[in-house]
Amino acid sequence: xxxxxxxxxxxxxxxxxxxxxxxxxxxxxxxxxxxxxxxxxxxxxxxxxxxxxxxxxxxxxxxxxxxxxxxxxxxxxxxxxxxxxxxxxxxxxxxxxxxxxxxxxxxxxxxxxxxxxxxxxxxxxxxxxxxxxxxxxxxxxxxxxxxxxxxxxxxxxxxxxxxxxxxxxxxxxxxxxxxxxxxxxxxxxxxxxxxxxxxxxxxxxxxxxxxxxxxxxxxxxxxxxxxxxxxxxxxxxxxxxxxxxxxxxxxxxxxxxxxxxxxxxxxxxxxxxxxxxxxxxxxxxxxxxxxxxxxxxxxxxxxxxxxxxxxxxxxxxxxxxxxxxxxxxxxxxxxxxxxxxxxxxxxxxxxxxxxxxxxxxxxxxxxxxxxxxxxxx
DNA sequence: ATGTAC
Numbered sequence: 001x002x003x004x005x006x007x008x009x010x011x012x013x014x015x016x017x018x019x020x021x022x023x024x025x026x027x028x029x030x031x032x033x034x035x036x037x038x039x040x041x042x043x044x045x046x047x048x049x050x051x052x053x054x055x056x057x058x059x060x061x062x063x064x065x066x067x068x069x070x071x072x073x074x075x076x077x078x079x080x081x082x083x084x085x086x087x088x089x090x091x092x093x094x095x096x097x098x099x100x101x102x103x104x105x106x107x108x109x110x111x112x113x114x115x116x117x118x119x120x121x122x123x124x125x126x127x128x129x130x131x132x133x134x135x136x137x138x139x140x141x142x143x144x145x146x147x148x149x150x151x152x153x154x155x156x157x158x159x160x161x162x163x164x165x166x167x168x169x170x171x172x173x174x175x176x177x178x179x180x181x182x183x184x185x186x187x188x189x190x191x192x193x194x195x196x197x198x199x200x201x202x203x204x205x206x207x208x209x210x211x212x213x214x215x216x217x218x219x220x221x222x223x224x225x226x227x228x229x230x231x232x233x234x235x236x237x238x239x240x241x242x243x244x245x246x247x248x249x250x251x252x253x254x255x256x257x258x259x260x261x262x263x264x265x266x267x268x269x270x271x272x273x274x275x276x277x278x279x280x281x282x283x284x285x286x287x288x289x290x291x292x293x294x295x296x297x298x299x300x301x302x303x304x305x306x307x308x309x310x311x312x313x314x315x316x317x318x319x320x321x322x323x324x325x326x327x328x329x330x331x332x333x334x335x336x337x338x339x340x341x342x343x344x345x346x347x348x349x350x351x352x353x354x355x356x357x358x359x360x361x362x363x364x365x366x367x368x369x370x371x372x373x374x375x376x377x
Numbered sequence: 378a379t380g381t382a383c
Binding site for chain 1: 378379380
């Protein structure tokens with residue numbers, strides 16, 4: 001852990017290798033830390049530049065909170081399902097052909113699905129059960145290695161079964177919520193107990209639920225397409241603001257691309273061509289604002305990846321990874337933007353958090369099929 | 378990251 005600033009506000013970087021962190025990302029972290037009411041800003045080892053603030057960061061404020069630090073994909077997160085498919089009966093290519101249509105509206109009753117999550121129908125039902133773009137995906141995985149059998153078993157996990165990991169968010173709903181805020185307040189915050197704060201938090205909490213319902217429906221569509229059933233193991237949002245009590249104060253904990261580490265085990269995917277880690281947070285999580293890295297984090301910005309890789313990689317070569325997995329991504333631009341080479345090495349991200357005393361490993365998972373998108377945008 | 382506008 002590297003201390004950037006000892007007080008007013010506290011700024012900590014949870015890496016053992018500062019050169020892992022881009023200068024722009026650190027600058028964004030420091031800039032965001034200057035906002036009024038800021039007490040603590042922490043950067044995770046996957047810290048990288050973002051839109052309204054850095055991604056891979058958590059911020060603690062008093063008396064005011066900042067929607068632009070959460071970003072537009074309110075509720076975005078990771079969900080893990082255990083399926084009834086067995087590791088000894090993998091039919092990778094046959095299964096890949098069965099996976100399609102996760103970018104078009106679900107054939108079922110989306111309004112009824114939302115009711116199961118205590119949500120009323122909104123104007124975004126057509127997007128429910130769709131993965132979206134960018135770094136979102138749904139991925140079939142096998143268990144690679146178990147390092148903490150007790151924690152692994154306590155989640156009901158079985159190494160013989162295949163898993164589905166879903167990374168998606170609140171689609172247009174979250175975007176509309178941030179737009180509504182920034183149209184009036186820009187990058188300004190919302191003070192405690194104001195009407196605008198109450199309205200934002202109500203919409204925010206609904207988007208958190210909507211995103212969870214969305215991941216569940218994506219998993220349902222994915223698992224059904226493979227002709228089997230599955231059970232949710234865990235689901236955590238890495239874009240959210242929460243009210244917390246700490247040292248007798250009521251504070252706001254903002255997470256942007258930062259997984260919560262106060263709700264049990266956490267799933268941290270690497271790239272589509274690397275392992276996913278299941279980890280167990282260790283006891284005291286206050287220094288890191290009860291937050292962990294949410295993935296590998298970008299190394300190269302989206303716009304620069306194609307130029308860097310086009311001479312060495314064809315779209316067909318990027319559709320198979322070094323791990324032997326398939327990537328279903330029929331949007332060529334996205335296939336390059338999301339290439340594993342554009343991301344940091346997840347093993348180093350995990351090692352950083354172990355070295356900082358934040359986590360222990362529980363298990364790793366190996367990708368088999370990653371579904372991103374079938375159609376061109 | 379998004380739906381929409383360019």
